[in-house]
Amino acid sequence: MLKSDFVLLIVDDEPQIREVLTQYFELSDYAVESASGGREALDIVRKKKINFIISDVRMPDGDGEELLDEVRKLHPDLPIIVMVTGFAEISKAEAIKRGALDLLVKPININFLEDLVEDEFQRASQSEGSTKI
């Protein structure tokens, strides 16, 4: 499996964050989609094949917690990383309980985020290989 076949979905109401993260992961050869809110993101998940979701929690147009629950119903195995600002939002334990791969507090460590994506990509490649055999 190629990295260009591995599709990331970046969800944040802050355009600058969307833009920076998109550029970053495209430079790492991943395919990147982006959405400004939960509802838009869900539309994309329904229409396209998405391998990994990075989502903000507080967003005017459908928040991240809802997105988490909905995606879990559609694709139980789709890994999701949630980003929070660290106040009055969902806790890490709760997020993982609701199916998130991990919870990162802004400002995020982008290298760590890339490692998580990389790990998932490797796993996806291996499981694809084993199904081929």
Next chain:
Amino acid sequence: MFNVATVITTIFAYVVGLFAIAYFTERRDDKGFKLINSPLIYSLSLAVYCTSWTFYGSVGSASKSGLIFITIYLGPMISMTLWWSVLRKLVRIKQRLRITSIVDFISARYDKSEGVGVIAACLVTAGTMPYVALQLKAIVKTMSVMVSDVGQADTEILGSSTGLFVVGLMTLCTLFFGVRKLDSSERHPGMILVLAVECIVKLVAFLCVGFFVTYSLNNGFDNLISKMPEVMDDAYSFVGIRDLKDVLTWMTYLILASSAILFLPRQFHVAVVENSQEKHIKTAKWLFPLYLILINLFVLPITISGKLAGLDASLADTFVLLLPITQGQTALSMLTFIGGFSAAMGMIMIATVSVATIITNHILIPLFTRVDSLKFLTKHLIKLRWLVASLFIIGSYSYMKIVGGKYALVAMGMVSFAAALQFAPVIIGSLYWKKGSRFGAYSALILGATIWFYTLVIPAFVKSGWMKSSLLNEGLFGSRFLRPEALFGFEGYHHLTNAVLWTMIFNIGGYVLGSILFPQSNSEKRIAKEFVEALPHDEINTVDLEGVEDTIDLSEKKVILEGVLNSYYNDNQVREIISSSLEKFKVDSKEKISLPRLSDLLEEIEKVLAGVIGTAAAHQAISSANLLSKNEKDELSKVYGDIMANMMISPREMNKKIILFQEREKMMEQQTKILENTIQKRELELEEQKAIAFHASKMSSLGEMAGGIAHEINNPLAIIASSIGLMRKMQEKGKMTPEKFNNILDNINATLERVSKIISGLRTVSRRTDEDDFRFITMLDMMTDVLGLCSEKFKNYGIHIDINLEDPLYQIELYCDQVQFSQVLVNLISNSYDAIEMLEEKWVKIRLEQRGNYLILSIEDSGKGIPKEIKEKIFQPFYTSKPIGKGTGLGLSISKKILEKHGGSLEIDNESKNTRFIMTIPFKDRSEEAS
């Protein structure tokens, strides 16, 4: 008729028999031998009144003076029927206070005074000793009659050894029957039984002689009486009443005899001290008068018969014995002798026991306790009493030997009666007159005794030839006015009438005047009340002392008490007394007791001790032992003293009252404590609530702010951090171009500006708020800061803020405290946020208008308005409609105050269908300010 040995052997046998009876009954007494406690024994014991003076003397008196002897028995009959209520009261008081003698009774009543006791004791001793001497003489004389030829009776015939034998025997009997035990208030059942037996013996003996004389020697009662004129000179010499003088003489005898039956020390002893049950008095009320009638039944027949038989009138005193002897009636003679011996012995025994107790308790103990070198003697009480009893009998015998057959001895019967009469006013007064005082008792006894001595004893001495007869005939200092037997010109009357009249006038006068002039102390008032009211039962004070604190260390007091009692008892007795007293109050297992309980205990032990050494000495002993420390005394007397003085209540009632008050006080204290606690609790709670409220308001606004700030700052930081990561990535991949580089840097720069705006807003809102800091500032600046803080939050929840910052009105400078004003804005906008957060339609509309010198800022949100009923309240402090934990209710009231301080106002727009707050703020030009 008999030889000496026979007489002595018979006496000896008789006495041994009495010993046996006493020993037997005293042993059986422990097992509740009923006889000992019977009213019969009590009634018979009263007959100790009938001494040898009755047994032999009645006939002698009848022979000489006719019927007047009968007054001696008429008096007691009258008093037994009239005075039984007095006797009952005396018995009650004796039982309660463990009275040991008549002197003890008087001293107990008059403030436990030792002085009164000493005077009374002296009077008793002086009045009793000649009387005992008379009895001794009767024994010796009748013995001589028994052993000599008829009509040749002479005491000399016996020699002094017989006299000593009698003294020795009497002493022995008295010691054995009466002074073996120490607690004299515990009664002497053995002695009383012996006395009762003796009383039966003397009655039987007299009745036998009477029957023999009346029916054997003569032809019956009527026959003898009909022969009376043959032996009597005239009717007058028989009846003895002719004029006022004689009537008064009769009355005098009656008065003396009535008082003697109760107030002679030995009568008091048998009637009061030895009484075991109050109800026995009821029997004695009729049985004793019956006894008196019986023993007098044959007095006249014997007198007449003796005279008819031609016996020498000078021997009339022994007619009773002489008649059977002259008739050769051996057995009857011996029985009669034993009867007379019994009468004498009973009197000697009881009188000696009584006097010995009185002398030791009221003269010796007060003396010994005051003289340190004699103090050790108090430990040998019983031996002291033996000694005193022996000395008293020996003294009486010596008196008899010295005085011999002189007037001073013969007259002593009535003189003794007159001495006893001196006790009547203070005793009857003690029972019926509450005001009788110690000083009254002193005056009564001193005056009475003095007059008694002057009008009766001195004349007796004169008539015996020991004093110049001039005193009698010419009076003291040669003043006829002061002649003893016709005092103050009371001439032509019987010397006894004279004595009774003047002793009673001075005695009663002294008592009443002394009591009125020198009133009672508080403690005496209490005693007086107890005596006058004399309740029937002496109940133990079992008042419930619960609630009174047990503060007194019992073992400490026990040691002191043991020390006190050790002076009078041996170790075993001391332990016994203390432990039984402790048991009585059920405190024997306690370590600490209450003060009132200790007081009870001391009272009890004082009573026990009083049974041995008398009330006054016991009181002295207990009170001088420092059993109560000064503090304890103060505490006790503070309560007792005042209340008792005011209320005149008994210690028992007092005790109840004290407990009641203590309980009440305790209850009140508890109530007060509870109230105080409640108030304190409430205050604390209120304080806590206030603190929590203020803290919460701070925390919640800080928290909200912090949350907002975290959100506001972390997003830009995320952009910056990610941008840096992107640049590095570009560099790695060799995709970095100058154009891209500049682009990213611009982005970072803009983002940093956003952060700095937030920080600036934060600085504004969070600066110190305790001092006013007025300055010129535009609404634009303030609004920018506030929105910088909130916009991110609003944006995140999709709340649209409708504001036109381009409006030139925002450029108008306001003169205000920027921090406080900004806080009002944050507060209002936050309220809007909270109100509409969950609504479908979310917007906030901010508008600025100018009206004259006022700027009107309205903040309207999509909320449905504030219900009418709470519109009134929302500006009140602490009012909140938010869920618990969300708001504190301080916001709107504080905002309103801040605006009012700026000369503006904060209101709700009642017209708007949405929620709309209207702020009115005055403004002025900077130029205006400058000018």
